[in-house]
Amino acid sequence: MKPVSLQRRGALAAGVAAALLAGTPAAFAQAPAYPSKPITIVVGYPAGGSTDLVGRMVGTELGNRLGQPVVIENLGGAGGSIGAQKVANAQPDGYTLLVGASNELAITNLVNKKIKYGIKDFTAIGMVSSQPMVLVASPSTGVKTAAEFTQLVSKNPGKYSYGSSGVGTALHLTGEMVKEQGKLFMTHIPYRGVAPLTNDLIGNNLEFGVFVL
Incomplete structure (x- = not known):
């Protein structure tokens, strides 16, 4: 079906636990050159999703430039908040x-x-990616266009479900916006990330899903 053109409001951004700078010039003089050991990049979603792919690309380039190993740690669940x-x-x-x-x-x-x-507990380094969101239908529904989606769901209120990467995520809010604008009734199914959501959609265990490209 044609993608619903909904731009992701919160583009993927990189953040750190706190400022990288020490407090005084003396501290700089005594501290070893950064980085002096491996760096861990935490991704709050399972491996295979869009945020994970971005994290791995950033990690590879960061490791090449800094000359230190960069480890990707996936901690999926709770809309990215566990990570x-x-x-x-x-x-x-x-x-x-x-x-x-933007979720977490x-x-x-x-x-x-x-x-x-x-948000005060993080220091932003910079935005690394911006991705559009799309509404995807399982092959079992036979839906190929946005008009067919609206017609099918409106005629069968409560029969169909859609999945997102978790409660309170941008994908969840987008799904609810689609429901509100179309006056549709569907059940929301939260997942730990888009990777397990994709598996269920392909396996015809779920009718619809909201994704980022």
Whole structure:
């Protein structure tokens, strides 16, 4: 089906647990040159998803330029907040980085009272990717266009479900926006990331899904 053209509001961004700079010139003089050991990049989603792919590309280039190994650690779940929490709790030495999205950096802590970190706990390095979002249909539905999707779901309220990368994520909010604008009734199925969501969609265990390209 034709993709629903919805630009992802929160482009993927890289953040760190705290500032990389020490407090005084004396501290700089005593500290070893950075980096002097391997760097860990935390991705708050399972391997195989778009954020994971971006993280691995960044990690490869970072390792080549800095001359130190860069390890990718996938900590999927809770809309990316599990990985973000680990980075927020890490030592502020620049050796634990986060490749994250608007989900865990700006949205999740607004909808989940259990989140104990905030945007103030990270120092942004820079935006590394911006991706459009699309609505995808399982082959079992026979849907190939946005019009066919709207017609099918509107005639069968409550029958169909759509998946996203987790509650409170940008993909979840996009799915709810599609429902609201089309006056549609579907059940939301949260996943730990887009990789398991893709498997269920291909396996015809789910009718629709919201993805990033």
